[in-house]
Amino acid sequence: NAGVTQTPKFRVLKTGQSMTLLCAQDMNHEYMYWYRQDPGMGLRLIHYSVGEGTTAKGEVPDGYNVSRLKKQNFLLGLESAAPSQTSVYFCASSYPGSGTEAFFGQGTRLTVV
Amino acid sequence: GQQLNQSPQSMFIQEGEDVSMNCTSSSIFNTWLWYKQDPGEGPVLLIALYKAGELTSNGRLTAQFGITRKDSFLNISASIPSDVGIYFCAGHTNFGNEKLTFGTGTRLTIIP
Numbered sequence: 001n002a003g004v005t006q007t008p009k010f011r012v013l014k015t016g017q018s019m020t021l022l023c024a025q026d027m028n029h030e031y032m033y034w035y036r037q038d039p040g041m042g043l044r045l046i047h048y049s050v051g052e053g054t055t056a057k058g059e060v061p062d063g064y065n066v067s068r069l070k071k072q073n074f075l076l077g078l079e080s081a082a083p084s085q086t087s088v089y090f091c092a093s094s095y096p097g098s099g100t101e102a103f104f105g106q107g108t109r110l111t112v113v
Numbered sequence: 114g115q116q117l118n119q120s121p122q123s124m125f126i127q128e129g130e131d132v133s134m135n136c137t138s139s140s141i142f143n144t145w146l147w148y149k150q151d152p153g154e155g156p157v158l159l160i161a162l163y164k165a166g167e168l169t170s171n172g173r174l175t176a177q178f179g180i181t182r183k184d185s186f187l188n189i190s191a192s193i194p195s196d197v198g199i200y201f202c203a204g205h206t207n208f209g210n211e212k213l214t215f216g217t218g219t220r221l222t223i224i225p
Contacts, residue, residue, distance in 0.1 A: 043215040090155050104155030
């Protein structure tokens, strides 16, 4: 029962470096999401996808790019990391339909120095 | 964008006490969800509400979908140590998108 798996779990980057966070789900969900969690700010949506090959901007998309080449994978890229992107990143997936349960991964803690 | 205000921000209670928290929105939602996050983990769904006025229970947890559709409440009765964590409300609209908007969270701590 893997559910939603995020890779890596921890990472430290230097300012200006790039990296890709991988999210994989084995529940055949159509929808996938990337959120960031900062103290006192809850979960803010970065980008989301309603199906393979489609992506859309969320609340805080600047500085991030995403790709959904396969239904089960949703990649989040940082082209040039900044200290403001230090956060915990969560991936989630769900079936289509309003209010359906979103299943979350365990998170990736990213520190940009 | 839509804003969800969750209160209180944090709670310090003794084991056995009841807990109440709420979430208010500046706009209408068609679905309210309550999640719990344990340390080092992702949020897990506790209760989903789909109709204004709906009252739903899950064990010691009870949640209500406000009549105005702009608020929701979560109550926990007879708290136990494993209730510690951060509770998030989340709202969802049907207006052509599938975005979940999350509240800022209520951190629950149980004092020994």
